[in-house]
Amino acid sequence: MLSNPKQDEIEIEEFHVDRQKVGLRRALTQIRDTISFELRRNLNRFLVILLVYIGFFILGVLIFESAEALGLPIAADSAEYVKGYLELNFGFLIVISGAAFGGSIIAEDYHKQTNNLLFPKSRKANILIGRLIARYLLMAACLLFFYLLVAGITLIKYEEIPLTIFNSFGWALYFSFAILSFITMLSSFMKNTSMTIIMGIMITIIVFEMIPMLISMSGVFEKNEFPLFFVLTYYGRIVSESLAMPNPRYSVETIQMMDSEPVETMTWLTPSEIGAFFGILIYISILLLIAYLRYKKRQSKGE
């Protein structure tokens, strides 16, 4: 192979290695080095996801511009215009990017046996913290870029940007961390990255989205917001609704079947700010705790 003919002549100087002491400093260094390694390693993934966000933005522009050209009613103010972009299933975009950034976070090492390289060298907690931070930073960068684009076009069209866009951005950051935590938890159980991504998207999109529908269809809980607090994706609604918090936070529709009496159904539009804050916090804590405990116990291939 491509070996250097001179390599045999190289004298290896024997010097005493002064390795960093084991302890808190070493732990912090491990986290720091993991962050920079992960940022480098996920660069391509980041660029792809960023393109998806840009594509999504362009799609929004096309839709709203053609609606305007066709003479359909347009957004009344800048807040409503921004909301238009976020209601094009922005929550789905967050889920996709969370799955893409988080899917490999734990499962990959077991699939590729790279855990055997990492773990006599470092502690799992340090690796996990470093990876979460790095991947979250990349995800946040995508979100920031998207909000900048939306703010830019809003400024052009309305000559102002709604101040509530900052609320919305804040909620988007917070909610996306919950999604990343959820994917991380899944990743600690799954055999490989693609399984995690597929399951993550399936569960969030299908299972979590079905629950609110079933709840409102059943009518049992219709006046009670409480059951929805268990639905992770419910919290995503505050991202767009926080641009102009609705009052009340539910809508009522009357459905008239052919023969029967008209039925009133109630739909919760968004959790309250307090509810969302604590709901997401509890979700994140539990998800990350499960992920860590599972990761800690998880052994090499074959369990």
Place this chain on the structure above:
Amino acid sequence: MNNDVMIRFSNLTKKFKDFYAVSNIDLEIRKGEIVGFLGPNGAGKSTTMKMLAYLLKPSEGEIWIRSNGELKKLSSHNKDYLLDNIGFLIENPTFYGNVTPRLVLKYFAKLKGYPRKQVNKRVEEVIAIFGMSDWIDKKIKTFSKGMRQKIGVASAIMHDPDIVVLDEPSTGLDPQARREVRDLILKLKKIGKTIFLSSHLLYEVSEVADRVAIINNGKLIAFDTLDNLEAKAKKSIIHFELIRQPEENIENMLKNIEEIVTPLTGISTELNWVDYNEDSKVFQIFFNGHPENQLNILETLLKNRYKIIEFSVPKAGLLENLFLEMVNPEGNHDFNNNSQNNLNNLEKELIMEVQ
């Protein structure tokens, strides 16, 4: 006497549910030596190494590792500290594809607390040792298995540990890459590393190891130098070929050879055997391994007009057979039932001598 022991396994045992993957292993690895850890697939080699790396917890027994001049017992409290002095390559990690070896090697060196200012220099040093300079900045996903394996060995020594643990480093490699990995291992020994190397192939271990530990079904069945293992078995096998392949009367010919050779093999009559392998056209004679007996047998065969063109006593021959026996107890190897019994006896003999 104990001064140069770097690692000691004492009664090391790992149970998965009711299954003993590793049982009651006692083993010492001394400073600067290469200990080969030989056993068929599923023998418990990786499990043993994972316990050493604290990737698995032993069910019973202890692991002692030298640190600052004394042996210390490995536990969850001191594992980071004790394992700092060991570099591991366990099983076959595939690495992260989307980065360069340089990035990975730097990361691993830093994780282990290698002095930050010297990391770049260290990477260059390891690249030089391994002759990897041409592909150190290419993406790993384009690499062959052999190149990846080299990075694996490199990653194990990035933080410059005194002890290197390599689990089947040449599995799945082509002969050229195998040779390169073997040369790497010898280089590591030359720069003073203590090496614990597992393999399921005898020749791979016998090429480099100072001492060989043979493990089967989780149990250590022999641990000594290759020469001593041979000597303990005290017997060897002569291989020879004839100029013309015998086509008929092979039974008679074998009988005749056995008759003239039996008084010369130096082993008791019921253990005697002569065999012929149809595929390789090689005759085999079991004897006591002494050069004198070897010479007598050769002379007698020639005197009896056997036209011998090849005559040898492969160094690893007997161990090879013993080892084949362990890998494949059902038979399906070169020997007939008679020889199988002999080898079974031998295996027992080896076990007894080790104990």
